[in-house]
Amino acid sequence: MATAQAQMETKWWSGGKSPFNVEYGKLMMWYFLMSDAFTFGAFLISYGTIRFSQNYWPDPNKVFNAFPFAGHANLPLAFVSLMTFILIVSSVTMVLAVHAGHHMDKKGVVKWLAWTIVGGIAFLACQAWEWTHLITGHHAVLMDGKIQEIGTTVSMNPWGAEVPGMLHNGEHVTKPGPVAFGGYFFGITGFHGFHVLSGVVINIVMLVMVMNDVFERRGHYLMIEKAGLYWHFVDLVWVFVFLCFYLI
Amino acid sequence: MEHPAHPEVTFHHAPGGDETVKRIIKTTVILSVITLIELALGFWIYFMHKSPDYSHGFVLFLKGVIVILSLAKAFYIVGVFMHLGDEIRNLIMTIVVPLLLFVWFIAAFLWDGDSWRTLRNTHGKTKPATEQQQVEPAAKKPGGVE
Numbered sequence: 001m002a003t004a005q006a007q008m009e010t011k012w013w014s015g016g017k018s019p020f021n022v023e024y025g026k027l028m029m030w031y032f033l034m035s036d037a038f039t040f041g042a043f044l045i046s047y048g049t050i051r052f053s054q055n056y057w058p059d060p061n062k063v064f065n066a067f068p069f070a071g072h073a074n075l076p077l078a079f080v081s082l083m084t085f086i087l088i089v090s091s092v093t094m095v096l097a098v099h100a101g102h103h104m105d106k107k108g109v110v111k112w113l114a115w116t117i118v119g120g121i122a123f124l125a126c127q128a129w130e131w132t133h134l135i136t137g138h139h140a141v142l143m144d145g146k147i148q149e150i151g152t153t154v155s156m157n158p159w160g161a162e163v164p165g166m167l168h169n170g171e172h173v174t175k176p177g178p179v180a181f182g183g184y185f186f187g188i189t190g191f192h193g194f195h196v197l198s199g200v201v202i203n204i205v206m207l208v209m210v211m212n213d214v215f216e217r218r219g220h221y222l223m224i225e226k227a228g229l230y231w232h233f234v235d236l237v238w239v240f241v242f243l244c245f246y247l248i
Numbered sequence: 249m250e251h252p253a254h255p256e257v258t259f260h261h262a263p264g265g266d267e268t269v270k271r272i273i274k275t276t277v278i279l280s281v282i283t284l285i286e287l288a289l290g291f292w293i294y295f296m297h298k299s300p301d302y303s304h305g306f307v308l309f310l311k312g313v314i315v316i317l318s319l320a321k322a323f324y325i326v327g328v329f330m331h332l333g334d335e336i337r338n339l340i341m342t343i344v345v346p347l348l349l350f351v352w353f354i355a356a357f358l359w360d361g362d363s364w365r366t367l368r369n370t371h372g373k374t375k376p377a378t379e380q381q382q383v384e385p386a387a388k389k390p391g392g393v394e
Contacts (some may be wrong), residue, residue, distance in 0.1 A: 020339040023254040045357045052361030060296045092276045100265035232329045243318045248311040
């Protein structure tokens with residue numbers, strides 16, 4: 001409370017100090033993340049606009065109902081829940097790495113940073129599986145009067161409305177769905193996945209620097225905080241990707 | 249701190265002890281529980297969709313609840329994990345106030361998408377949109393009944 005009082009009385013704009021009480025790098029990381037939030041926001045809002053402009057949109061519970069090694073079992077929401085929990089847990093390990101950094105605890109930083117990297121790689125592996133499953137999983141679609149087997153790509157969408165009473169190899173034949181679905185799904189989850197990938201690379205660079213005692217010599221682990229901000233942002237974006245593509 | 253790494257920073261945060269770890273664990277539990285509630289609501293919607301005469305209004309309400317829960321998750325991630333809640337007010341405001349643009353951004357564009365659909369559904373035949381004109385066969389008379 002004494003600090004809060006002192007903060008109130010400080011003349012933040014009188015010069016000679018940061019008016020935001022943070023170092024340059026951290027402030028700029030915040031502004032970068034804010035601009036990145038607008039980029040992701042624009043993508044998701046554009047997706048929403050197209051979705052609102054269509055009379056029919058694929059049901060996510062039908063599209064995303066597979067789980068690795070579960071064959072054709074109908075498991076809606078299961079795999080994406082796993083991915084969500086992987087990302088939440090890796091966010092927690094990252095906070096713990098930052099916390100260890102505050103205490104100049106090199107061993108703790110190495111341990112938690114390594115777990116964060118493992119979580120990031122696990123998430124990317126899940127995403128790779130999901131993309132492969134969508135692209136290579138073919139479904140019977142009635143196109144131009146013929147039944148054709150197509151997967152989900154940026155130019156094809158087999159997830160249209162069911163053609164009443166038409167079956168093909170025991171599967172309901174559908175009409176082609178809105179083409180924009182694949183483009184938005186692969187575009188936005190791909191852009192997010194690219195952020196995860198670069199976050200993993202940043203964390204690996206941080207891990208190597210920690211192990212080489214770079215921060216120990218510098219006297220502080222503030223770089224871990226900045227990497228942490230980026231990593232949490234990736235988790236934050238996933239909250240909204242998860243919301244827009246899988247839940248609603 | 250013994251080594252003031254950045255002289256421009258006036259108040260250095262004292263490194264947190266056990267209570268910081270407790271706060272992290274508490275936030276983890278909150279995030280997990282919110283996610284589980286979201287999943288439960290998602291499954292509820294899934295099972296409602298199975299019956300042909302489900303209430304669209306109620307599904308929309310459940311989706312609204314899921315959106316609010318996601319915003320709560322975002323609040324906890326930014327406030328606790330990213331420590332924005334511990335920064336001084338000036339910094340918080342320069343991050344949060346620009347994000348208010350999203351309010352207009354979301355409302356305007358979703359409204360636009362909806363209006364696009366309504367226009368196509370109601371005037372699609374009499375006032376064809378440009379893309380529909382392109383797919384119509386050239387020989388067809390304008391305004392002809394399909």
